[in-house]
Amino acid sequence: MSDTIRIGIAGYGNLGRGVEAALARAPDMKLAGVFTRRDPAALRLASAGVPARGMDDIARFAADIDVLILCGGSKSDLPEQGPALAALFNTVDSFDTHARIPEYFEAVDAAARRGGHLALISVGWDPGLFSLQRLWGEAVLPDGAGYSFWGKGVSQGHSDALRRVPGVKDAVQYTIPSEQAMARARSGDNPVLTTREKHARECFVVLQAGADAAAVEQAIVTMPDYFADYDTTVHFIGAEELRREHGAMPHGGCVIRSGATGAGTRQAMEFSLRLGSNPEFTASVLVAYARAASRLARQGERGARTVFDVAPGLLSPKAPAELRRELL
Amino acid sequence: MSDTIRIGIAGYGNLGRGVEAALARAPDMKLAGVFTRRDPAALRLASAGVPARGMDDIARFAADIDVLILCGGSKSDLPEQGPALAALFNTVDSFDTHARIPEYFEAVDAAARRGGHLALISVGWDPGLFSLQRLWGEAVLPDGAGYSFWGKGVSQGHSDALRRVPGVKDAVQYTIPSEQAMARARSGDNPVLTTREKHARECFVVLQAGADAAAVEQAIVTMPDYFADYDTTVHFIGAEELRREHGAMPHGGCVIRSGATGAGTRQAMEFSLRLGSNPEFTASVLVAYARAASRLARQGERGARTVFDVAPGLLSPKAPAELRRELL
Numbered sequence: 265m266s267d268t269i270r271i272g273i274a275g276y277g278n279l280g281r282g283v284e285a286a287l288a289r290a291p292d293m294k295l296a297g298v299f300t301r302r303d304p305a306a307l308r309l310a311s312a313g314v315p316a317r318g319m320d321d322i323a324r325f326a327a328d329i330d331v332l333i334l335c336g337g338s339k340s341d342l343p344e345q346g347p348a349l350a351a352l353f354n355t356v357d358s359f360d361t362h363a364r365i366p367e368y369f370e371a372v373d374a375a376a377r378r379g380g381h382l383a384l385i386s387v388g389w390d391p392g393l394f395s396l397q398r399l400w401g402e403a404v405l406p407d408g409a410g411y412s413f414w415g416k417g418v419s420q421g422h423s424d425a426l427r428r429v430p431g432v433k434d435a436v437q438y439t440i441p442s443e444q445a446m447a448r449a450r451s452g453d454n455p456v457l458t459t460r461e462k463h464a465r466e467c468f469v470v471l472q473a474g475a476d477a478a479a480v481e482q483a484i485v486t487m488p489d490y491f492a493d494y495d496t497t498v499h500f501i502g503a504e505e506l507r508r509e510h511g512a513m514p515h516g517g518c519v520i521r522s523g524a525t526g527a528g529t530r531q532a533m534e535f536s537l538r539l540g541s542n543p544e545f546t547a548s549v550l551v552a553y554a555r556a557a558s559r560l561a562r563q564g565e566r567g568a569r570t571v572f573d574v575a576p577g578l579l580s581p582k583a584p585a586e587l588r589r590e591l592l
Numbered sequence: 593m594s595d596t597i598r599i600g601i602a603g604y605g606n607l608g609r610g611v612e613a614a615l616a617r618a619p620d621m622k623l624a625g626v627f628t629r630r631d632p633a634a635l636r637l638a639s640a641g642v643p644a645r646g647m648d649d650i651a652r653f654a655a656d657i658d659v660l661i662l663c664g665g666s667k668s669d670l671p672e673q674g675p676a677l678a679a680l681f682n683t684v685d686s687f688d689t690h691a692r693i694p695e696y697f698e699a700v701d702a703a704a705r706r707g708g709h710l711a712l713i714s715v716g717w718d719p720g721l722f723s724l725q726r727l728w729g730e731a732v733l734p735d736g737a738g739y740s741f742w743g744k745g746v747s748q749g750h751s752d753a754l755r756r757v758p759g760v761k762d763a764v765q766y767t768i769p770s771e772q773a774m775a776r777a778r779s780g781d782n783p784v785l786t787t788r789e790k791h792a793r794e795c796f797v798v799l800q801a802g803a804d805a806a807a808v809e810q811a812i813v814t815m816p817d818y819f820a821d822y823d824t825t826v827h828f829i830g831a832e833e834l835r836r837e838h839g840a841m842p843h844g845g846c847v848i849r850s851g852a853t854g855a856g857t858r859q860a861m862e863f864s865l866r867l868g869s870n871p872e873f874t875a876s877v878l879v880a881y882a883r884a885a886s887r888l889a890r891q892g893e894r895g896a897r898t899v900f901d902v903a904p905g906l907l908s909p910k911a912p913a914e915l916r917r918e919l920l
Contacts, residue, residue, distance in 0.1 A: 281854075285855075286853060289735050289853075290734065365916055365920050366913065366917050369916055386920055393728065393732075395919055396904050397863075398919045399907065399908055399915065400880075400904065400907065402908065402919070403880040403883075403907040403909075404721075404873075404876045404877050404880050406617050406618065525610065525614060525617075525875070525876050526609075526610065526613045526869060527613075529868040529869040530868040531865075531866070531867050531868055531869070531872070531873050532866040533721075533863075533865055534862075534863070534864050534865075534866075535862070535863045536863075537859075537860065537862075538860040538862075539859050540853075540858045540859055541854060541857040544853040544854045544857050544859070545732075545853060548732045548733060548853050548859070549732050552728075552732050555731075570915075571920075572904050572905035572912065572915050572920070573905055573912070574903060574904075575901050575902060575903050576724050576728065576899070576900050576902075576904075577727070577898075577900035577901055579728065579731040579732075580727055580730065580731045581731075584900065584901070585694065587727065587898075587900050588693055588898055588900070589693070589694050591723055591726045591730070591900075592690070592693050592714055592723045592898055592899075592900070
């Protein structure tokens with residue numbers, strides 16, 4: 265491996281473009297190639313001189329890439345690509361289907377060990393930075409309660425669910441945390457908060473021609489898992505307004521831990537994010553962890569890892585003595 | 593080593609008592625001994641059945657302690673105790689004189705390697721959890737600006753400085769962050785904030801009989817390093833009021849990182865603490881890192897480390913698979 269960390273991007277959607285932009289701000293890393301399932305000749309990369317290649321050819325470039333950042337989706341891309349590519353490359357991905365992380369970890373771990381590679385899974389802000397804050401909260405204040413709130417922001421999974429409702433042409437869904445619930449979480453009273461109390465869901469929906477608005481709304485607000493357990497508001501708007509007013513991908517949220525020490529002294533920790541672009545921020549986290557993955561691989565580590573396994577100093581381009589002097 | 597992590601406490605002041613209380617909430621750890629420079633027979637421990645011993649005897653108990661938590665002060669205790677005790681035990685300390693961390697690290701590192709031990713230095717919330725947030729901020733949003741604010745809370749160092757002023761009998765100093773400066777740090781405009789703009793200092797002072805209040809106030813507000821660069825307010829109060837109103841040790845603060853991704857998208861990260869008791873919270877962080885120190889030592893790691901070197905999963909009593917399932 266050369267001193268500059270050579271990064272490959274697998275998948276060139278919003279997340280892949282975010283990784284490309286984040287790499288431009290990392291002086292110790294360079295983009296060595298973009299891999300796509302689309303026609304590579306049709307790809308317009310932002311970076312000059314970087315080759316675009318077909319995903320089918322990717323195995324041929326194993327010697328050119330120190331860490332491959334997987335930018336596919338968690339629903340159908342990563343369950344297949346994660347293990348397959350971890351057998352060929354050191355990888356970092358943002359697999360975010362929380363309930364399936366254990367099985368995904370096992371599949372990627374086996375493939376990475378077989379191939380002699382290191383694979384960092386479920387990197388981003390949740391799972392990722394939020395997970396770390398949950399862990400700290402619990403480790404430092406074991407006698408307490410933890411809360412995660414998301415939003416206000418666009419949930420891709422819930423927007424996709426809206427688009428699958430018959431009669432819906434296009435849609436965007438915002439997850440909105442309850443200010444009142446956040447205040448109660450911060451209070452130190454360790455309240456038990458229901459799903460409905462914590463978040464509301466607001467939907468902006470473009471109907472197909474001739475669709476029955478009332479039926480669509482009913483189908484949405486009663487949809488199990490996605491909407492039935494929440495206070496859900498549905499707004500019907502035009503396609504032009506959806507594009508104009510709801511095209512950005514802001515997000516954010518907070519992790520609150522409140523607990524007691526000593527004879528009942530109250531202590532509170534809180535981490536919050538306000539993100540102008542969810543995919544660009546996730547991409548920035550992926551790039552920092554790709555630096556760590558490269559270092560762990562060089563140290564001979566093999567198999568799957570998560571953010572819980574990565575010493576924070578490995579994320580920085582600075583040397584340990586520099587970090588102690590400047591940031592400790 | 594037994595499965596239960598056997599902890600020793602070196603120094604039984606506010607911090608040592610906080611460690612004792614935090615250990616009572618850690619089912620995988622137990623307090624094996626308290627070491628003091630005072631008369632051990634005079635020590636009233638909160639824990640039943642735990643021996644109190646003289647610090648001079650500490651070397652005799654090396655086989656009984658997996659990790660020794662150093663609870664002395666950074667000004668005069670730790671510079672001497674840190675290296676001396678790291679030669680005999682695995683240690684964790686909260687050395688917090690930021691400017692002297694590099695030399696302290698070197699001294700402890702050499703001693704720990706000589707003795708075949710692991711020493712985690714500068715653990716707490718700042719240095720400690722705040723340092724980690726500064727590192728993440730920089731690693732994830734390199735094109736940005738970072739800010740640390742402290743308070744409102746009692747600064748032990750500044751309170752001590754007040755007590756050294758001729759004519760002062762007793763005193764407490766609060767560090768107060770500027771709401772306006774915090775708002776500007778959060779704005780995303782990456783302002784350059786002066787020392788005076790970021791924090792104010794409020795002093796509650798009990799005068800010695802016959803002292804000249806005006807001269808004391810002048811000596812305080814012009815004191816270099818501690819007060820001259822800040823807007824400092826001095827209140828003269830009675831000894832009883834000081835004890836009654838200013839005896840608690842609340843603290844807190846926040847680390848703000850604001851930066852740009854992509855073509856200038858604004859992203860913001862913030863970590864904040866609201867602490868009912870500074871020493872009890874610091875002690876809780878020390879105990880979580882003592883767990884990590886024990887694990888690193890068992891893995892054969894030797895020498896000095898900081899929070900930057902510790903994989904977060906090591907702080908939790910839970911197994912890696914449990915952490916992935918529950919917290920990732």
